[in-house]
Amino acid sequence: MNLTLKVWRQKNSQTPGKFVTYKAEEISPDMSFLEMLDVVNEKLVKTQEDPIQFDHDCREGICGMCSLMINGEPHGPKRATTTCQLHMRSFNDGETIVIEPWRAAAFPVVKDLAVDRGAFDRIQQAGGYVSVGTGGVPDANEILIPKTIADEAFNSATCIGCGACVAACKNASAMLFVSAKVSQYAMLPQGQTERYERAKAMVSQMDDEGFGSCTNTYACEAQCPKEIKVTNIARMNREYFNAEFIKG
Amino acid sequence: MKLDAKIPEGPLAEKWSKHKFNLKLVNPANKRKYDIIVVGTGLAGASAAASLAELGYNVKAFCFQDSPRRAHSIAAQGGINAAKNYRNDGDSVFRLFYDTIKGGDYRAREANVYRLAEVSVNIIDQCVAQGVPFAREYGGLLDNRSFGGAQVSRTFYARGQTGQQLLLGAYSALNRQINEGKVKMYTRSEMLDLVVVDGKAQGIVTRNLVNGKIETHAAHAVLLCTGGYGNVFYLSTNAMGSNVTAAWRAHKRGAFFGNPCYTQIHPTCIPVTGDHQSKLTLMSESLRNDGRVWVPKTVDLSQKLRNGEIKAKDIKEEDRDYFLERKYPSFGNLVPRDVASRNAKQVCDEGRGVGKSGLAVFLDFSDSINRLGKDTVAAKYGNLFDMYYQITDENPYEQPMRIYPAVHYTMGGLWVDYNLMTSVPGLYALGEANFSDHGANRLGASALMQGLADGYFVIPYTVGDYLATIGPAPVNTNHPAFEQTRKEVEDNVKTLLSLKGNKTVDEYHRDLGKIMWEYCGMSRSEEGLKKAKKLISDLREDFWKNAIVLGENEEVNQSLEKAGRVADFLELGELMVDDALNRNESCGGHFREEYQTPEGEALRNDDDYAYVAAWEYKGKNQPEELHKEELVFENVKLTQRSYK
Numbered sequence: 001m002n003l004t005l006k007v008w009r010q011k012n013s014q015t016p017g018k019f020v021t022y023k024a025e026e027i028s029p030d031m032s033f034l035e036m037l038d039v040v041n042e043k044l045v046k047t048q049e050d051p052i053q054f055d056h057d058c059r060e061g062i063c064g065m066c067s068l069m070i071n072g073e074p075h076g077p078k079r080a081t082t083t084c085q086l087h088m089r090s091f092n093d094g095e096t097i098v099i100e101p102w103r104a105a106a107f108p109v110v111k112d113l114a115v116d117r118g119a120f121d122r123i124q125q126a127g128g129y130v131s132v133g134t135g136g137v138p139d140a141n142e143i144l145i146p147k148t149i150a151d152e153a154f155n156s157a158t159c160i161g162c163g164a165c166v167a168a169c170k171n172a173s174a175m176l177f178v179s180a181k182v183s184q185y186a187m188l189p190q191g192q193t194e195r196y197e198r199a200k201a202m203v204s205q206m207d208d209e210g211f212g213s214c215t216n217t218y219a220c221e222a223q224c225p226k227e228i229k230v231t232n233i234a235r236m237n238r239e240y241f242n243a244e245f246i247k248g
Numbered sequence: 249m250k251l252d253a254k255i256p257e258g259p260l261a262e263k264w265s266k267h268k269f270n271l272k273l274v275n276p277a278n279k280r281k282y283d284i285i286v287v288g289t290g291l292a293g294a295s296a297a298a299s300l301a302e303l304g305y306n307v308k309a310f311c312f313q314d315s316p317r318r319a320h321s322i323a324a325q326g327g328i329n330a331a332k333n334y335r336n337d338g339d340s341v342f343r344l345f346y347d348t349i350k351g352g353d354y355r356a357r358e359a360n361v362y363r364l365a366e367v368s369v370n371i372i373d374q375c376v377a378q379g380v381p382f383a384r385e386y387g388g389l390l391d392n393r394s395f396g397g398a399q400v401s402r403t404f405y406a407r408g409q410t411g412q413q414l415l416l417g418a419y420s421a422l423n424r425q426i427n428e429g430k431v432k433m434y435t436r437s438e439m440l441d442l443v444v445v446d447g448k449a450q451g452i453v454t455r456n457l458v459n460g461k462i463e464t465h466a467a468h469a470v471l472l473c474t475g476g477y478g479n480v481f482y483l484s485t486n487a488m489g490s491n492v493t494a495a496w497r498a499h500k501r502g503a504f505f506g507n508p509c510y511t512q513i514h515p516t517c518i519p520v521t522g523d524h525q526s527k528l529t530l531m532s533e534s535l536r537n538d539g540r541v542w543v544p545k546t547v548d549l550s551q552k553l554r555n556g557e558i559k560a561k562d563i564k565e566e567d568r569d570y571f572l573e574r575k576y577p578s579f580g581n582l583v584p585r586d587v588a589s590r591n592a593k594q595v596c597d598e599g600r601g602v603g604k605s606g607l608a609v610f611l612d613f614s615d616s617i618n619r620l621g622k623d624t625v626a627a628k629y630g631n632l633f634d635m636y637y638q639i640t641d642e643n644p645y646e647q648p649m650r651i652y653p654a655v656h657y658t659m660g661g662l663w664v665d666y667n668l669m670t671s672v673p674g675l676y677a678l679g680e681a682n683f684s685d686h687g688a689n690r691l692g693a694s695a696l697m698q699g700l701a702d703g704y705f706v707i708p709y710t711v712g713d714y715l716a717t718i719g720p721a722p723v724n725t726n727h728p729a730f731e732q733t734r735k736e737v738e739d740n741v742k743t744l745l746s747l748k749g750n751k752t753v754d755e756y757h758r759d760l761g762k763i764m765w766e767y768c769g770m771s772r773s774e775e776g777l778k779k780a781k782k783l784i785s786d787l788r789e790d791f792w793k794n795a796i797v798l799g800e801n802e803e804v805n806q807s808l809e810k811a812g813r814v815a816d817f818l819e820l821g822e823l824m825v826d827d828a829l830n831r832n833e834s835c836g837g838h839f840r841e842e843y844q845t846p847e848g849e850a851l852r853n854d855d856d857y858a859y860v861a862a863w864e865y866k867g868k869n870q871p872e873e874l875h876k877e878e879l880v881f882e883n884v885k886l887t888q889r890s891y892k
Contacts (some may be wrong), residue, residue: 004575012803019447038526038754045752045796045807053804055314059527060871061635063318085638110458111411111804112487114314118435121315128346129420130379132558134704135370141334144388154381154406157413159319190379193566 001027001088004096005040005051013108024142026193033076034066051087053112061085066161067167068113069100074164082162082225090242094182102163104172106210117163119209120150120177128181128200129166130190133146149187156183158226165228171212178206180228186239196243203240249506251862252878254665255359260883264363267666268697268709270494279304280501281720283467285452285709287439287494289316291418291474291696292679295703298421301430303708308465309422309431310454312438312489312742317419320487321474323376323413324631325532326395327403328696330368335392339400341365341452344878346884348694351397351584352659352687353836353852354886355507357879359666370696372404373702382406396533397584397691403812408532408631414696417787418703438809439494440503442470443733444676449675450723451730453737457809460801462741464725464734468718469711472498473703476658476680478511480824481769482761484655485517485530491813492820495662495681497749501532503670504862504875506683508820509828512690512837514656515588518639519608528654529633529639529737531582531611533692536581538616538625541588542570543609547599554606559826560648571595581889586689586837586850587891589653593770605648606778612648653770657695659686660827663862667710668702671862674714678702683860688836741801743810749794756791760814762822774840778827781822788818821862823872830874833857845888855888
């Protein structure tokens with residue numbers, strides 16, 4: 001396959017960026033999207049040109065490090081698929097592909113296609129945990145959890161923190177990300193003691209980070225590579241609302 | 249220097265309890281006077297950083313990724329072992345200990361392995377209390393499954409994403425401590441050297457991967473939780489960023505490297521499709537519970553498959569060779585990883601492999617789907633099947649998966665004593681970064697167990713003993729050793745940036761990987777290893793002349809990051825070869841062609857090689873010095889491993 005790439009290049013967060021066009025030649029349909037970029041980068045290095053910076057690590061679709069707006073869609077055209085698991089067979093020979101970083105004020109560009117998602121960590125730090133220290137906990141089977149609840153909590157817990165939900169949202173809202181964690185703990189018995197403080201603390205940090213509000217377009221759910229459901233957002237809203245009235 | 253493993257006296261089952269009592273304590277008011285550096289935030293690092301901060305120590309944690317949650321522990325799929333005996337199927341701490349020692353082909357320390365089995369039960373309790381959503385049964389109790397190398401069901405799991413859920417649990421504990429101000433987190437920071445003051449580890453030098461700033465950090469103790477070095481093979485199931493740099497630089501500062509040649513080749517990975525491939529993807533070992541491994545009985549049928557003349561389903565039952573079930577009737581498809589991998593290689597070498605390249609065997613689920621129904625199989629392995637489909641464009645519900653072994657884990661690592669301290673006082677290594685618990689082969693679902701055991705339940709006790717000994721006098725970066733080490737790091741960066749040759753760092757890495765895979769991979773021979781040694785040394789020389797490293801230090805510079813890591817792999821590779829050459833026996837993942845039984849199984853030499861090989865760095869281009877830690881077995885009888 002031969003492709004034309006329009007790639008966002010930006011030296012750092014202080015410098016304005018621009019699109020630069022590259023040719024990606026002799027690409028195998030079995031390559032992943034990132035392997036295609038590897039090929040382009042290796043060629044750039046050979047000609048003493050600065051390679052395109054993008055975040056990636058596990059390349060198995062689980063670490064959440066890879067990102068990329070591909071033709072205007074987070075993680076590209078395939079549903080429930082991260083960029084690293086997207087293969088070139090999803091594109092046509094001769095196609096032009098536009099590649100941009102996540103676009104959100106709360107995710108400043110680090111370089112080219114890599115952005116700073118530290119805001120997500122800070123939201124988790126505000127309350128995304130159960131306050132138990134190491135040791136002194138009950139036997140694992142003393143906490144009974146019905147399978148249906150455990151499965152539902154698991155579905156929320158599979159969020160990989162990639163930021164696609166924010167990138168997909170016209171308001172750059174982080175509601176899907178935050179609500180997935182709030183939901184996981186709100187459903188499980190271990191999370192009960194702190195469920196309301198948690199919802200308040202995490203939402204408050206989310207607002208401080210400059211993410212937009214949710215206007216229920218569901219773009220986040222449509223683009224989430226792990227298919228996290230918007231029902232989590234409804235649950236978080238209820239938790240947040242209840243937090244006003246119920247103490248601890 | 250004489251190696252002292254500091255294994256406590258007394259009966260096996262009492263060693264850890266007694267040792268914990270004998271360790272010095274730091275009183276709560278004094279703990280806040282101590283600083284501890286933790287490098288890496290995978291299961292070992294995140295759990296250690298959180299647990300130490302909870303105790304009251306001041307922790308600085310570092311990771312090269314953009315968030316501590318990205319560490320590669322996250323990719324572990326199958327599960328975590330614990331001797332809970334919830335199944336009432338005969339499990340016990342001793343059985344888990346025994347399976348692990350035997351699985352490691354009797355090349356691990358009894359005391360360490362027993363402690364691992366002992367604390368395994370606490371790990372599950374801890375993770376559940378954190379809200380880790382393990383798989384459950386309808387009654388609300390935890391579910392288990394069986395795993396390779398064991399005949400009991402002791403593996404706890406969270407679908408095919410156990411590593412992710414455990415890491416997010418440890419990450420949440422870490423976050424709580426960051427929020428409380430007890431952990432200071434440095435992301436996108438890479439450790440480039442260890443600072444040793446008066447023979448003790450007292451800090452590190454890091455490079456900020458965003459602005460290139462070379463920084464120094466001081467602490468009373470340094471914990472390396474930096475994972476394994478499987479990427480020395482270029483293609484492996486490791487993450488792209490996984491590297492040996494922190495451990496290797498510590499090695500050059502005096503930390504001995506233990507058993508570098510022990511690498512695990514995992515049997516169930518998606519086969520290589522071409523030169524463009526950047527990494528290999530594992531299909532969890534748990535698939536071998538319900539999948540049957542086979543190849544055609546004849547080379548002729550295999551040829552036809554490879555040419556596309558016939559498909560797997562056209563091959564009649566009697567023309568299929570379920571080679572693991574045939575050779576190992578009692579363990580069948582659940583033999584340990586090293587045995588499964590070697591057998592897959594063997595049938596492919598005979599010309600009976602499948603897939604275009606002939607370097608693959610089938611993993612077939614049709615019997616399970618017929619027996620259990622598609623829905624049940626999907627509930628157990630759905631995400632793995634989807635991943636396979638995505639990567640290969642083949643539907644594993646309708647045709648068998650094609651799998652082939654790939655580098656997955658490194659049992660070798662920095663040598664540590666029973667307290668997890670390296671040969672440099674004050675420097676510790678945890679998780680995959682150390683060599684300690686898996687011997688020559690790791691059993692499935694044991695890596696997560698070890699990472700969390702080290703971080704949650706071992707280091708919080710053992711580090712205190714050292715800290716109490718050295719006292720709480722403040723440490724800072726004023727000592728000239730910090731400036732000296734920083735300068736050496738800066739000089740190294742400058743040298744790398746001056747390389748303006750014509751070959752990319754990735755090309756060197758691929759070349760190195762090919763050498764390692766060919767001569768120091770699934771099987772090794774004296775002749776091949778000697779050849780590899782020369783090839784690696786030539787390649788390394790060429791790297792420092794002809795590599796291209798672009799850009800400057802003061803910016804995001806992936807070219808520079810990669811160059812530093814590959815330069816270290818080029819040195820480590822040679823040590824692995826030396827270690828493999830030294831070990832004139834076969835054991836676990838280390839298979840020397842000269843040493844095999846008539847049936848082609850690994851042939852150990854317990855008289856001469858029942859020791860840990862700990863290598864000491866002696867200076868640039870100097871041969872390393874071998875130190876031997878004899879392994880003493882008092883509780884298990886060394887036998888030829890049999891899974892028949």
